[in-house]
Amino acid sequence: MHEIIVGLWVKNNTGYSNYRDEMTPILVNEYGGGFRYDFEVSKVLKNEENRPINRVFAIFFKDASNMDKFFKDSRYIEIKNKYFESSVEHTTIISEYDR
Numbered sequence: 001m002h003e004i005i006v007g008l009w010v011k012n013n014t015g016y017s018n019y020r021d022e023m024t025p026i027l028v029n030e031y032g033g034g035f036r037y038d039f040e041v042s043k044v045l046k047n048e049e050n051r052p053i054n055r056v057f058a059i060f061f062k063d064a065s066n067m068d069k070f071f072k073d074s075r076y077i078e079i080k081n082k083y084f085e086s087s088v089e090h091t092t093i094i095s096e097y098d099r
Helices: 013-031 064-072 074-087
Strands: 002-010 034-040 055-061 088-098
Touching (some): 055 064, 074 088
Antiparallel strands (some): 034 055
16 A cells, blocks of 8 residues: 655635545545545644645555556546645645555
8 A cells, every 4th residue: 555644735625625525536446545544733833844734634545556547547637627726725745655
């Protein structure tokens, strides 16, 4: 399993929820992925990149190859362009690893 810990600054919760609702079936059903943890955070004590974070989650895939395929999937890209781009100000990749 390949996993990424991601921090976001979500500026539009409704748009971000729409993004998650539409992309999750593709992630789960076609790429063997999902979310293990998902947090809304109110205070960040240490942040190497100095970008604000108000959401942290762990997203996983069967393997790194499936992760790459998912992020290149035209349906995912369409959903990302429709919702994510206008809902998220910053993305911080905290960690990426094989479990």
